[in-house]
Every structure is written in structure tokens, then in C-alpha cells.
Amino acid sequence: MPDRQPAGSEPGDIRRWQALGVGLVATFMTLLDVSIVNVAVPSMDEALGASPSDLQWVLSGYALTFGLVLVSAGRLGDARGRRTAFVVGVALFTLTSALAGLARSPGWLVAARLMQGAAAGLVNPQVTGLVQQLFRGSERGRAFGLLGATIGVSTAVGPLLGGLLIHLGGAEHGWRWVFFVNVPVGVVAVVLGWRLLPARPAGQPDRHRLDPVGVLLLGAGVLLLLLPLVQREQWHSPWKWALIPAGLLVLVAFGLWERRYARQQTPLFDLRLFTLRSYTLGAVIALVYFGGFTAIFFVFTLYLQNGLGYSALVAGLAITPFALGSALASALGGRLVNRFGRPLVGIGLLVVVVGLAAVVLVLRGSPAGSVPLLTAVPLLLAGLGSGLVITPNQTLTLAQVPVPQAGSAAGMLQTGQRIGSAAGIAAVGSLFFSSLASSGGQWSAAFRHSLLLAGGIIALALVAAVVDIVLNLDRRR
Numbered sequence: 191m192p193d194r195q196p197a198g199s200e201p202g203d204i205r206r207w208q209a210l211g212v213g214l215v216a217t218f219m220t221l222l223d224v225s226i227v228n229v230a231v232p233s234m235d236e237a238l239g240a241s242p243s244d245l246q247w248v249l250s251g252y253a254l255t256f257g258l259v260l261v262s263a264g265r266l267g268d269a270r271g272r273r274t275a276f277v278v279g280v281a282l283f284t285l286t287s288a289l290a291g292l293a294r295s296p297g298w299l300v301a302a303r304l305m306q307g308a309a310a311g312l313v314n315p316q317v318t319g320l321v322q323q324l325f326r327g328s329e330r331g332r333a334f335g336l337l338g339a340t341i342g343v344s345t346a347v348g349p350l351l352g353g354l355l356i357h358l359g360g361a362e363h364g365w366r367w368v369f370f371v372n373v374p375v376g377v378v379a380v381v382l383g384w385r386l387l388p389a390r391p392a393g394q395p396d397r398h399r400l401d402p403v404g405v406l407l408l409g410a411g412v413l414l415l416l417l418p419l420v421q422r423e424q425w426h427s428p429w430k431w432a433l434i435p436a437g438l439l440v441l442v443a444f445g446l447w448e449r450r451y452a453r454q455q456t457p458l459f460d461l462r463l464f465t466l467r468s469y470t471l472g473a474v475i476a477l478v479y480f481g482g483f484t485a486i487f488f489v490f491t492l493y494l495q496n497g498l499g500y501s502a503l504v505a506g507l508a509i510t511p512f513a514l515g516s517a518l519a520s521a522l523g524g525r526l527v528n529r530f531g532r533p534l535v536g537i538g539l540l541v542v543v544v545g546l547a548a549v550v551l552v553l554r555g556s557p558a559g560s561v562p563l564l565t566a567v568p569l570l571l572a573g574l575g576s577g578l579v580i581t582p583n584q585t586l587t588l589a590q591v592p593v594p595q596a597g598s599a600a601g602m603l604q605t606g607q608r609i610g611s612a613a614g615i616a617a618v619g620s621l622f623f624s625s626l627a628s629s630g631g632q633w634s635a636a637f638r639h640s641l642l643l644a645g646g647i648i649a650l651a652l653v654a655a656v657v658d659i660v661l662n663l664d665r666r667r
Contacts (some may be wrong), residue, residue: 206324209386210333213317216280216379217337218344219372220310223287224253224484225348227303229490230365230501233356234299237365243424244296248303250420250612252640255307257505257608258412262405264315264354264601268594271390272316272323277383279312284376291369301370313475318600320387323593328528330583335524338581342516342573349491350506350513364579367414377531404448404458409602411440412605419612422620447552458496459598463591469599471658472587475535475651477606479579481614482647486546486572489622489640497633498561507564512573519577535586538578539652545572546645618644 231245267275278435286306293299302664317337318322355371356364414437417429448457464470487509494505519538528535548568553561584603591599622640 194361204240205386208382209320209324209388210362212379212386213320214336214340214460215346215375216276216283216313216383217317218340219375219379220256220283220313221341221344222348222471222482223306223310223372224256224344225254225487226352226368228488229349229352229495229505230356230368233362233365237362238293238296238299238497240296240299242265244300246323246421246424247300248296250275251300251304252307252310253608254413254416255304255613256311256418257416257605257612258409259308259311260315260605260608261408261598261601262400263312263642264597264599265400266312267316267319267597269456272319272597273384273387273389276320276387277380279316280376280379280383281307282309283313284373284380287369287372287376287602291366291373314604315597315601318588318604319593319597322596323388323589324601328525331527332414333524334523338524338577338584339517339520342520342576342582343513347510347513349487350504350510353504353506355503357501363546364427364463401448401451401455401458404444404451407440407447408458409442411437411444412609413437414440415609416612417610421615422616441459445569450467451658459657460595462601463595463602466590467477467618467658467661468590469587471654473581474601475539475579475583475654476587476603477610478651478654479539479583479610479648480607481610481645482651483542483576484611485614485618485644485647486641487635489618489644492622493563493633493637497637500562504562508565508571511566511570512576515570515573515575516577516580517573519574520581521577523578523581527585529631530582532586532655532662534582535579536652536655536659538575538582539648539655541575542572542579542648543575543645545569545575546648547643550641550645553634553638614644614647 227249231249234240234248235245238244263275283306284288286302286309290299290302290607291300321330321337323334351371352368355367358364359367397614414433418425418433421430445461448459448461451457452460452462490509491505494500494508495502500508523534523538545568548571552564552568587597587603588596618640621643622636625639626633626636
């Protein structure tokens with residue numbers, strides 16, 4: 191049963207945009223915590239005496255539990271009401287952020303981060319589902335434009351904000367403010383979310399079951415895929431890679447179960463969505479693009495801080511041009527996507543590849559001058575391209591999805607993004623460290639090599655976009 195529209199939901203109704211604003215704040219907060227913690231690792235290590243394994247779990251555990259619950263959370267919102275799922279998710283995220291900031295031991299911090307990631311996974315599909323529910327036509331493109339800008343900025347600005355908080359709070363306690371900053375924002379989001387988001391109609395029975403077998407199969411499959419990727423540095427046994435084919439087999443079992451379950455009940459995820467070419471190719475583009483996109487910030491932060499000795503604040507500032515370009519182009523892309531369609535995504539991907547190639551060129555050899563300054567313009571260009579990818583692709587991917595399935599469809603799309611991010615960081619990070627070792631500690635060379643791989647991954651997403659463009663042209667003839 192889809193949520194009802196709020197009263198007065200005609201075009202221009204201010205309440206819908208206010209509800210979207212609350213959702214965007216929550217999205218920014220939850221996605222920020224994917225990257226903001228990276229620059230706080232040295233402070234956490236010093237304050238808590240954490241082992242490398244503990245620190246790896248602090249970083250990767252959040253992404254792991256985030257990815258595990260996305261589809262189930264989206265289905266929950268579709269079936270039981272997005273307002274309730276959103277408010278509960280934000281409340282849990284706020285509480286677990288406070289617990290993380292109060293941590294007195296590495297185990298405490300790891301547990302808080304795992305719960306924080308699950309809460310973030312509960313929140314995010316509700317926001318995308320609300321956009322599908324509350325907006326139509328060009329307004330939906332504008333709303334997705336704002337959401338895309340939020341995603342792009344939150345991903346890129348995390349190191350900057352983290353560095354600033356640590357600088358203000360000091361090396362000993364600054365890392366705690368990385369978590370505490372979520373608390374006042376979260377409290378306000380809970381209050382406004384309950385007030386502004388539309389509720390499910392009262393008195394109407396909910397015939398949607400939540401498909402517990404599907405939940406378990408999907409969760410197990412995603413866990414088996416993500417675990418060896420997020421623990422690649424700390425889990426040294428080669429047997430960890432055997433979990434990936436095992437995960438794929440479990441996901442096949444999930445697909446077979448969902449097909450059978452759909453004959454009598456509403457499944458966790460309706461596999462018929464994959465018969466929509468816009469959804470299938472859009473999901474592939476998102477998975478592959480995020481594999482290259484998020485890996486860039488991972489290796490760039492390592493290069494600047496560990497290789498060149500820049501502070502966390504300067505490292506964050508160096509990524510700001512990308513964030514600014516992404517924010518500007520995302521808002522523009524949301525307005526243009528209905529006019530240009532998938533070619534706009536293809537142009538964006540091409541611009542990202544060109545921007546990354548320009549970064550490689552300016553850093554060739556031993557760069558003379560400040561690396562953050564040398565890379566500012568190429569990263570701004572790449573950010574502009576990224577803004578034309580994330581928002582338009584999400585709009586096109588979900589365009590034909592029925593509103594009652596918007597949450598689970600968005601959850602599956604975001605699950606692919608989380609898997610792509612983990613796989614991309616694993617691949618690009620491995621090349622970075624192996625190149626660093628083989629070159630005798632040449633950080634610039636290692637960064638250039640890893641950036642070329644990230645650009646190559648993004649080029650694969652460009653191929654998928656071109657396939658969709660060609661198929662659309664053939665259909666029109």
C-alpha cells in the first residue's frame with residue numbers, strides 16, 4: 191500500500207519541498223559518515239589504542255551494515271509507511287552517533303559504528319521513495335537534482351568537515367565531534383520528519399508481508415560479497431575470496447525464491463523491475479560508477495596525508511573543488527534530464543574520465559608546487575561531470591518504477607552502489623599499495639596508477655550508457 195500524498199500536493203505545494211528538505215538533511219548526514227571518519231583514524235588510534243583490525247572495522251563496518259539493510263528497509267517503507275521508517279531510522283542514527291562519540295574502548299566504537307550503519311541503511315531508501323511518491327514530471331527531476339547534489343557533496347566533503355572538526359576539537363577529542371555533530375541535526379530531523387512527511391492512511395489494512403526468507407537470503411548474499419572486500423587489508427587468508435562466489439550463489443537462490451514467492455505474496459524485491467531496461471542499465475551504471483567514484487577519495491586522502499604530509503584539513507580542502515562541481519552540476523542535471531535523457535549521463539561520464547586524465551597529467555613525474563592547487567581545476571571538471579551522472583542516472587533508473595515499489599527499487603539500486611564502492615576501493619586500493627611497494631615508496635606514481643584504474647572503471651560505466659543510447663536510437667527508427 192503506497193503512502194498517501196500529503197494534503198495540498200498540487201504542483202508548488204510548499205509542504206512537499208519542506209519534506210524533501212528534511213530528507214536531504216538526513217541523507218547528507220548518513221552519507222557524510224561514510225567518508226568523514228577516514229581523517230579521524232589517527233586520533234582514534236591515539237585516544238583508544240585501537241588495533242589495525244579495530245580501525246578497519248570502524249571504517250568498513252559502517253558501509254557493511256549500511257549495504258545489508260537497504261532493500262529490506264526500502265520494502266519496509268513501501269509496506270508500512272515511509273514516515274515511520276524514516277523517523278525510526280534517524281532516531282537510531284542519532285542515538286548510535288552519540289554512542290560512538292562517547293566510546294571508551296575500540297570494541298564499543300566498532301559496535302556503535304555497526305549499528306549506525308544499519309540505521310543509515312534504514313533511512314536512505316525512504317528519501318528516494320518519497321521523491322517518487324511526492325513529485326511528478328519535471329518536478330521529480332528537480333527533486334532528484336537536489337538529492338544528487340546532496341549525495342555528491344556529502345561523499346566529497348566528508349574529509350574536509352572531518353579535518354575541520356579535528357582541528358577545532360584537538361587531536362585528543364576532535365574525533366568525538368565527528369560523531370557528536372550528528373546529534374543536534376538528528377534530533378531536529380526526527381521532529382520535522384514526523385511533522386512533515388506523509389503518513390500511511392489510517393484504518394487501511396496492510397496486506398504486505400515482509401518476506402522473511404527473502405530478507406535472510408538477500409542479507410546473507412550481500413554479506414558474503416561485502417565481507418571479503420571491506421576486510422581485504424586485515425583478513426590475509428586467500429580463502430576470503432571464496433566467499434564472493436558463495437555470495438553469488440546465495441543471490442541466485444534469492445532470485446529463485448523471490449520468483450516463487452511473488453506468485454502468492456508481494457516479494458521483498460519484484461524481479462520484474464529488471465525487465466525495465468531503464469532500471470537494469472541504470473543500476474549497472476550506478477554500480478560501476480560508484481566503483482570508480484568513491485575509490486578516488488580513498489587513495490587521494492592517503493596520498494596527501496600519508497605520502498605528502500598534508501594535514502587532514504588541507505586534504506579535505508583539496509577535495510572541495512570536486513564537491514563544488516558535483517553540487518552545481520547535480521542541480522543542473524536534475525533540470526535537464528527529462529530533455530536529454532541518457533545522453534546527458536554519457537556526457538557526464540566522459541567529462542569525469544577527462545578530468546581524471548587531467549589529474550594524472552598534472553601530477554606526472556615529480557610535481558613541482560602544491561598538489562592541492564595543481565589538482566583543483568581537473569577535480570572541478572571531474573566534479574562537474576559527476577553531477578551530470580548521479581542525479582540524471584537515478585532519475586532515469588527509477589522513472590518507470592511504480593510508486594508502491596519505489597523504496598525497494600531504490601534500496602536495490604543503493605545496494606549496488608555500496609557493493610560497487612567496496613569492490614572499487616578494494617581493487618584501486620590494492621593497486622595503490624602494490625604500486626607503492628614496487629616503486630620503492632613513490633607516492634605520486636602509486637596515486638597516478640590507481641587513478642588510471644579508477645578512470646578505467648568509470649569508462650566501463652560510459653560503455654553501459656552508450657549501449658542504452660544506441661538501443662534507444664534503434665527503437666526510435
